[in-house]
Amino acid sequence: GGPTRPGIVHRLDRDTSGVIIIAKHDQAHEALANQFKSRTVKKEYVAIVAGVPDRDSDIIEAPIGNHPTQREKKAIRAGHLSSREATTFYKVEERFNRFAMICAQPQTGRTHQIRLHLAHVGYPVLCDRLYSSRSVLTARQINPDSENDTVLLERQALHAHRLTVTHPITHERVDFQAPIPEDLTNALQLLRA
Secondary structure, three states, rough: OOOOOEEEEOOOOOOOOOOOOEEHHHHHHHHHHHHHHOOOOOOEEEEEEEEOOOOOEEEEEEOOOEEEOOOOOEEEEOOOOOOOOOOEEEEEEOOOOEEEEEEEHHHHHHOHHHHHHHHOOOOOOOOOOOOOOOOEEEEHHHOOOOOOEEEEEEOOOOEEEEEEEEEEOOOEEEEEEOOOOHHHHHHHHHHHH
């Protein structure tokens, strides 16, 4: 992967937690990178979103390109020179009052894809500074009757939960999982209550 990023096969957006794969040598790196390129890697993310989807599952197909005015953002841009096709499947795992927990499976690997696609259909990832209207989540925002102003989340509520690849040496399918981190678990517990 080069001297500045040794072994890094793919990356997560800043403030997204979860599993990543790091190759031990160039042969493994090339084989794994080819799997990402050919879209044979299965990726599964958990997200807490604002709003409650009316469907149990859906596919979002919307091309992603550069934002016309903000360099750090991406945008849905059909027909633009910078646009590339992007597809995300999602299913609702749990519904809460004004929020939901979603499992998202990106079929393509565009920058900010899950965050942008969910915001595009009206269910932005909580605390997403680029694509959501709030940057923190407090206990009072979940339960307006509460006097508790404890901050539950200060980063986007997106977690790379599972990654399934073909092992570059044994050629067996292997599944890697990262447990849901404490900040998201605490937010989910309060949402369930």
